[in-house]
Amino acid sequence: xxxxxxxxxxxDWNIHGASQPATARKVLLVDETMRxxxxxxxxxxxxxxxxxxxxxxxxxxxxxxxxxxxxxxxPRAVGDVTRLAELIRDEKLPILPNCAARTHANDIAPxxxxxxxTGVMIEVMAFLGASPIRLYAEGWDVDLLxxxxxxxxxxxxxxxxxxxxVTEDTTRAxxxxxxxxxxxxxxxxxxxxxxxxxxxxxxxxxxxNLIAFTRGVIxxxxxxxxxxxxxxxxxxxxxxxxxTACEAGADRVHGCVLGVGERVGNTSLDQLLVNxxxxxxHDGDLTSLGELVDLTSKACEVPIPVSxxxxxxDAFRTGTGVHAAAVIKALNKGADWLADRVYxxxxxxxxxxxxxxxxxxMAGDSNIVYWLRHRGYEPVxxxxxxxxxxxxGTNRVLEEExxxxxxxxVSG
Numbered sequence: 001x002x003x004x005x006x007x008x009x010x011x012d013w014n015i016h017g018a019s020q021p022a023t024a025r026k027v028l029l030v031d032e033t034m035r036x037x038x039x040x041x042x043x044x045x046x047x048x049x050x051x052x053x054x055x056x057x058x059x060x061x062x063x064x065x066x067x068x069x070x071x072x073x074x075p076r077a078v079g080d081v082t083r084l085a086e087l088i089r090d091e092k093l094p095i096l097p098n099c100a101a102r103t104h105a106n107d108i109a110p111x112x113x114x115x116x117x118t119g120v121m122i123e124v125m126a127f128l129g130a131s132p133i134r135l136y137a138e139g140w141d142v143d144l145l146x147x148x149x150x151x152x153x154x155x156x157x158x159x160x161x162x163x164x165x166v167t168e169d170t171t172r173a174x175x176x177x178x179x180x181x182x183x184x185x186x187x188x189x190x191x192x193x194x195x196x197x198x199x200x201x202x203x204x205x206x207x208x209n210l211i212a213f214t215r216g217v218i219x220x221x222x223x224x225x226x227x228x229x230x231x232x233x234x235x236x237x238x239x240x241x242x243x244t245a246c247e248a249g250a251d252r253v254h255g256c257v258l259g260v261g262e263r264v265g266n267t268s269l270d271q272l273l274v275n276x277x278x279x280x281x282h283d284g285d286l287t288s289l290g291e292l293v294d295l296t297s298k299a300c301e302v303p304i305p306v307s308x309x310x311x312x313x314d315a316f317r318t319g320t321g322v323h324a325a326a327v328i329k330a331l332n333k334g335a336d337w338l339a340d341r342v343y344x345x346x347x348x349x350x351x352x353x354x355x356x357x358x359x360x361x362m363a364g365d366s367n368i369v370y371w372l373r374h375r376g377y378e379p380v381x382x383x384x385x386x387x388x389x390x391x392x393g394t395n396r397v398l399e400e401e402x403x404x405x406x407x408x409x410v411s412g
Contacts, residue, residue, distance in 0.1 A: 037261050102152075129168040164228060
């Protein structure tokens with residue numbers, strides 16, 4: 001019997017039914033791991049060598065832009081930003097750098113200087129708090145905000161930089177304030193507007209409303225201005241809001257590897273990449289994405305939860321007999337893609353992972369036979385029964401050394 005096509009064995013309710021998926025289109029991705037991500041108080045700022053390798057892997061998996069730091073923070077940040085820009089230049093990496101800056105000349109000047117020194121154009125991401133609660137806490141008024149907006153964008157553009165105006169806490173800001181600031185930024189030549197869910201406040205409805213509003217303001221000007229979405233995960237909506245932003249018309253979406261960032265973190269860039277790939281919105285090769293996630297975990301000293309989607313230890317791991325049997329039967333039909341999908345909504349191989357079958361108290365003989373053969377042992381009855389007895393007497397999956405101990409005991 002010939003191997004079926006995927007559409008013959010999987011009916012996909014995500015694309016069939018009364019509700020239709022959004023039309024696929026190119027959405028650019030911005031990685032914020034090395035700036036917003038390392039602002040998390042529990043994250044270690046990686047060494048420059050680790051940042052080099054992270055940057056290479058980001059480019060490899062198709063990230064379009066990367067925030068390489070906030071040089072206004074001090075000499076170490078200036079040094080790292082300079083060396084990262086030089087790496088992009090020297091290795092001709094297909095990724096565009098940007099830097100965060102307050103709407104203040106002291107933050108923008110180092111970006112200008114690094115660009116002049118390296119010859120690498122660094123986009124200026126000039127940010128400013130815009131919500132009423134922030135204005136009240138800071139003692140600001142909208143006149144001051146408009147002046148800072150105009151001064152910062154004008155400074156960046158006068159020095160030949162791509163400039164994006166970033167409103168912090170946009171999802172809680174008044175539309176009158178936003179319209180005034182957006183129009184001021186556009187009048188000064190801003191190439192993009194970045195709307196931010198800085199406090200993780202928005203639901204999907206809020207995302208759609210805000211992006212529609214921003215598109216309307218841009219339309220008033222007749223200018224071609226990009227819209228960025230930058231989200232946080234305080235309500236657990238980070239990933240879903242990012243996908244909603246893509247559907248609502250955002251041109252670029254920001255995220256951090258492993259979702260690192262302040263408080264509970266930013267949109268998880270790796271999970272966003274996985275979903276855009278599955279939705280047909282990203283056509284790059286993501287087999288190195290697992291390597292990027294593992295490196296970020298190590299360099300930032302952020303443990304990956306065992307149940308973390310796709311890249312957690314248990315994402316493609318089973319010790320249950322019925323699950324393992326289905327995977328093994330699929331493998332025996334000679335098609336790895338069947339095994340990768342029979343008990344998984346995500347194909348492990350697409351993302352540098354593979355199915356793992358363990359032996360524990362819920363395991364059947366199929367688990368044991370597979371485990372042995374996979375490691376070059378003949379699954380003779382006495383050996384299988386001995387491992388089965390050991391497994392059924394435990395309350396967890398056996399470690400490899402425990403099974404090897406049984407093998408040594410049976411072999412004499």
